[in-house]
Each structure stands twice: as structure tokens, then as C-alpha cells.
Amino acid sequence: xxxxxxxxxxxxxxxxxxxxxxxxxxxxxxxxxxxxxxxxxxxxxxxxxxxxxxxxxxxxxxxxxxxxxxxxxxxxxxxxxxxxxxxxxxxxxxxxxxxxxxxxxxxxxxxxxxxxxxxxxxxxxxxxxxxxxxxxxxxxxxxxxxxxxxxxxxxxxxxxxxxxxxxxxxxxxxxxxxxxxxxxxxxxxxxxxxxxxxxxxxxxxxxxxxxxxxxxxxxxxxxxxxxxxxxxxxxxxxxxxxxxxxxxxxxxxxxxxxxxxxxxxxxxxxxxxx
Amino acid sequence: xxxxxxxxxxxxxxxxxxxxxxxxxxxxxxxxxxxxxxxxxxxxxxxxxxxxxxxxxxxxxxxxxxxxxxxxxxxxxxxxxxxxxxxxxxxxxxxxxxxxxxxxxxxxxxxxxxxxxxxxxxxxxxxxxxxxxxxxxxxxxxxxxxxxxxxxxxxxxxxxxxxxxxxxxxxxxxxxxxxxxxxxxxxxxxxxxxxxxxxxxxxxxxxxxxxxxxxxxxxxxxxxxxxxxxxxxxxxxxxxxxxxxxxxxxxxxxxxxxxxxxxxxxxxxxxxxxxxxxxxx
Numbered sequence: 001x002x003x004x005x006x007x008x009x010x011x012x013x014x015x016x017x018x019x020x021x022x023x024x025x026x027x028x029x030x031x032x033x034x035x036x037x038x039x040x041x042x043x044x045x046x047x048x049x050x051x052x053x054x055x056x057x058x059x060x061x062x063x064x065x066x067x068x069x070x071x072x073x074x075x076x077x078x079x080x081x082x083x084x085x086x087x088x089x090x091x092x093x094x095x096x097x098x099x100x101x102x103x104x105x106x107x108x109x110x111x112x113x114x115x116x117x118x119x120x121x122x123x124x125x126x127x128x129x130x131x132x133x134x135x136x137x138x139x140x141x142x143x144x145x146x147x148x149x150x151x152x153x154x155x156x157x158x159x160x161x162x163x164x165x166x167x168x169x170x171x172x173x174x175x176x177x178x179x180x181x182x183x184x185x186x187x188x189x190x191x192x193x194x195x196x197x198x199x200x201x202x203x204x205x206x207x208x209x210x211x212x213x214x215x216x217x218x219x220x221x222x223x224x225x226x227x228x229x230x231x232x233x234x235x236x237x238x239x240x241x242x243x244x245x246x247x248x249x250x251x252x253x254x255x256x257x258x259x260x261x262x263x264x265x266x267x268x269x270x271x272x273x274x
Numbered sequence: 275x276x277x278x279x280x281x282x283x284x285x286x287x288x289x290x291x292x293x294x295x296x297x298x299x300x301x302x303x304x305x306x307x308x309x310x311x312x313x314x315x316x317x318x319x320x321x322x323x324x325x326x327x328x329x330x331x332x333x334x335x336x337x338x339x340x341x342x343x344x345x346x347x348x349x350x351x352x353x354x355x356x357x358x359x360x361x362x363x364x365x366x367x368x369x370x371x372x373x374x375x376x377x378x379x380x381x382x383x384x385x386x387x388x389x390x391x392x393x394x395x396x397x398x399x400x401x402x403x404x405x406x407x408x409x410x411x412x413x414x415x416x417x418x419x420x421x422x423x424x425x426x427x428x429x430x431x432x433x434x435x436x437x438x439x440x441x442x443x444x445x446x447x448x449x450x451x452x453x454x455x456x457x458x459x460x461x462x463x464x465x466x467x468x469x470x471x472x473x474x475x476x477x478x479x480x481x482x483x484x485x486x487x488x489x490x491x492x493x494x495x496x497x498x499x500x501x502x503x504x505x506x507x508x509x510x511x512x513x514x515x516x517x518x519x520x521x522x523x524x525x526x527x528x529x530x531x532x533x534x535x536x537x538x539x540x541x542x543x544x545x546x547x548x549x550x551x552x553x554x555x
Contacts, residue, residue, distance in 0.1 A: 016358040027388040080290035103484025105504040110305040177285035206381025208487030226383040245384040252379040
């Protein structure tokens with residue numbers, strides 16, 4: 001089988017490397033160089049600023065809650081969809097995947113309509129003094145929404161490929177659901193599960209549009225790191241904006257490395273089994 | 275639904291169904307339903323009036339054109355990148371492969387401000403193009419650049435697995451029969467990966483249409499020129515004009531569902547061809 005000429009190969013690799021360097025690597029480097037433009041002390045000041053720390057804490061909170069809720073949902077939904085036959089399964093899968101196709105701004109809008117002032121639910125929320133829109137619960141809800149299918153989506157193909165024979169055998173021998181799940185199912189899906197958690201965390205910490213609609217931008221109260229970046233940038237405080245961004249860049253790079261490691265180990269293990 | 279229950283051996287159906295439906299209702303169904311309820315109370319005339327405002331129509335045009343161009347660029351670059359990553363070996367290939375995922379991991383706001391400062395007139399890239407009189411940041415070109423950034427992983431990750439699984443015997447046969455490499459690519463390989471390219475293109479297009487974070491900084495947000503539809507919804511929301519925001523959102527939702535439907539159609543047709551033709555996948 002003859003291959004392309006060396007020229008074509010070199011050209012294609014050249015184009016690819018150029019594209020990745022210009023479009024992906026350069027923006028990453030720019031964040032770091034801009035952040036340190038006025039020296040380390042200005043950087044340190046921006047990063048340790050009271051509002052930055054508060055925003056970071058809220059980002060961590062929203063990310064952790066989103067990962068926890070989507071873990072519970074992802075495990076149950078994947079179990080339901082791959083281990084049982086029932087009517088409406090297709091519809092259910094479609095509904096689960098819906099959030100990723102909706103624009104983040106619309107995601108924010110639907111929660112404003114559900115819990116905002118004009119909602120039929122609003123009098124009820126007010127009676128019990130529950131604030132959702134322009135408050136932390138709204139931010140968390142929006143984050144959960146945009147990351148909703150991230151874990152189940154990774155688990156379903158793996159569980160589908162694995163079939164139900166092993167679980168059925170275990171059930172017939174008298175194992176209860178929890179035992180079946182922890183002893184039989186989970187070992188098969190642990191890497192896919194971790195992979196889903198990583199993707200979910202990445203999207204959750206970076207969500208901007210939906211959170212932006214619901215936050216009301218109250219500094220120190222309902223500001224996440226990406227929103228804090230926006231405020232600083234729009235105030236023309238570029239160095240602090242990039243300094244805060246650099247925290248998110250470090251988190252993104254950690255996530256990318258974790259993703260690669262998980263993918264590598266997962267692949268190697270599934271090859272060992274064969 | 276319960277008819278088959280006696281045949282179920284594996285436990286946990288009720289519990290799984292309960293947890294899944296509860297969370298799905300709270301997070302997805304009820305919020306989407308409230309948009310439907312809110313929309314049902316609007317008069318049809320008002321909706322039409324809102325979505326045919328000149329400024330709104332202009333935003334549809336900006337969003338559609340920039341997303342289309344960006345997704346076309348992504349389709350071409352995505353195939354090249356997937357090809358290079360699957361077929362060639364070169365130093366730092368793993369790093370390149372890992373970098374493709376960056377737009378998924380990097381918060382969109384960070385990408386937005388970084389691309390803006392790079393492509394502004396004083397930026398590294400913007401300064402270069404400014405010499406030729408080409409402005410990137412705060413123009414439609416800037417919006418397209420941000421959308422290319424956000425959309426590229428969709429095409430690469432759709433095409434890559436198909437290329438990996440592609441049976442090389444057809445290529446070998448074509449080569450033995452005397453086809454040139456270029457002819458082999460267009461006649462043998464390209465038809466096989468085309469559905470994946472379409473899928474990636476469709477997903478990227480959908481994402482670009484709805485994208486907000488990375489675009490809003492670079493766009494300049496000039497009405498009629500560089501104002502994208504999500505931004506119009508956002509400004510209606512900030513003015514508490516929920517009716518207008520919902521009307522425009524309905525148009526966007528309809529567009530993204532249409533795209534999703536077409537992508538699914540291509541995937542179904544493709545799997546039928548694969549099964550019918552017996553070429554296997």
C-alpha cells in the first residue's frame with residue numbers, strides 16, 4: 001500500500017501543528033504572560049484578593065455539588081437504561097441529552113422563568129424565604145443543568161457493551177442490588193465513571209452563560225471565577241482579569257492531564273482483559 | 275410498563291426509575307416546561323413582532339453566518355487533524371492529541387478574553403493582521419475565530435474513531451488497482467468518514483450558535499453588526515423583558531432541535547447503510 005508523499009505528510013502535520021499552536025496553545029500562553037505582565041506581586045495581590053477567594057470558593061462549591069448530583073443521577077440513569085427494558089426508553093435518553101444542546105443563555109432563562117418573580121412558584125418560594133434566582137442555589141442549579149448528561153453519557157456505552165449476563169447470574173444466586181453493583185458492575189465502569197467526573201468538573205467550573213443569567217453579579221456573594229473574570233475585564237483591569245484566569249487555566253491543564261491518564265489506564269486495562 | 279416486571283431478574287428497577295425521573299424532572303423537565311407554559315401565554319402576534327424586529331433579525335444573521343463559516347473551517351481542519359493524529363507518527367503527537375480537548379476544559383470566558391487580547395489591534399496576532407488593514411477582534415471575523423476555537427474538538431472527536439476503525443483493505447485494493455493516493459482518499463476513504471464529518475459539523479454548528487462566553491468579549495456587540503442572538507436574549511433578560519427573551523429563545527431552541535434531528539437522521543441512515551452493505555463497522 002503506497003502512502004502519501006513525504007511532502008503531503010509534512011504539509012498536513014505542519015498545518016495541524018500550526019493550527020493547534022495558534023488557536024489553542026497561544027491563547028493559553030497569553031493568559032499566563034498577561035497575568036504576570038506587571039510582576040509577581042501584582043499577580044499575587046489579584047489572586048489573593050478577597051473577592052477572588054470568595055469567587056473561587058463558590059466555583060468549588062458549585063462544581064462539587066454538580067459532580068455529586070450528576071454522579072447519583074448518572075449511576076442510576078445508566079443502570080436503568082442499560083439493565084432494563086421499558087417503554088419510553090428512547091424518550092428518556094433524549095431528555096437526558098437535551099441540556100447539552102441548549103444554549104447556556106437559554107438554560108439560564110428557563111430557571112429564571114421557573115423560579116423568578118413572574119413564576120407561579122414564586123409566592124411559595126417567598127413564603128418560605130427561599131431565594132433561587134440571583135442567589136447561590138440558582139448558580140448551582142444552572143451548573144447541574146449544563147453538566148447533567150456528562151456522567152451517564154460515559155457510562156451507558158460501557159454498560160451496554162458489557163450486557164446483563166453477569167448481573168443476572170449474580171441476582172439468581174441471591175446477591176442484592178448493592179452487592180451486584182459494587183462487586184460486578186462498578187469494576188467494569190470505574191474508568192468511564194472517572195472520565196465522566198473529570199468532564200463534568202471541567203464544564204462545571206467553567207460554566208459562564210447560564211450562571212451569568214442567574215447570578216445577578218453580586219460581588220463576593222454570587223460571583224464564580226469565570227464571572228469574576230468578566231467583571232474585571234469589563235472594568236479594564238486586564239492584569240487581575242488574566243491573573244484570575246490563570247487559576248482556571250491551571251485547573252484546565254490539570255483536568256486535561258487527568259483525562260489523558262484515565263483514558264490511557266482505561267484503554268490498557270480493557271486490552272489486558274482481552 | 276409493569277407487564278414485563280416478572281421477567282426482571284436484576285433488582286433496582288423501581289429505585290433507579292424513581293431517582294432518574296425525580297432528578298430529571300427537577301433539573302430538566304420542569305424548567306423546560308415553564309418555558310413552554312410561559313410561551314403558551316404569549317400572543318402569537320407579539321412573538322412574531324419580537325422575532326422580526328430588525329435588530330433581532332440582524333442577530334440571527336450574524337449568529338448563523340459566523341457559526342456556519344466557523345463550522346465549515348472546523349470540518350476541514352477537523353478532518354486534517356484527525357487524519358494526522360490517526361495515520362502519522364511524529365514527536366509530541368500525544369501532546370497534540372491532548373490539546374484538542376482544551377476547548378472543553380478551558381472556561382469559555384477565559385478563552386474569550388485571551389482570544390480578544392491576542393487579536394486586538396495591539397495583540398500578537400491582531401497587530402500582524404492590522405498591518406494589512408484586517409481587524410479581527412470586535413468584528414465578525416473575531417466571532418468566527420472564537421467559534422472555531424470552541425467547535426474544533428467536536429469534529430476531531432467525531433472523525434477520529436471512524437478513521438481508526440477504517441478497514442485498510444479497501445485502500446490497499448484501490449492502490450493495487452492503480453488508483454492514485456488522492457483518488458483513493460476521495461473515492462474510498464472520504465465516503466466512509468463523511469457521516470462522521472457531518473455529525474461533527476452539526477454538533478459544532480449547534481454549539482457555535484448557542485455559544486456565549488467566548489464570543490461575547492471578542493464580538494464588540496455592535497447592534498446590527500456583531501451582536502449575536504444569545505447576547506440579545508441576555509440583554510432582554512437584564513431589562514427583565516422575559517416575554518421578548520422567551521420568544522427569541524424559542525427560535526433558537528427550534529434551530530438547535532432541527533440541527534440535532536438532522537444529525538440523528540444522518541447517523542441512522544449511515545448505520546443502515548453500514549448494516550445493509552455488510553461492510554461492517
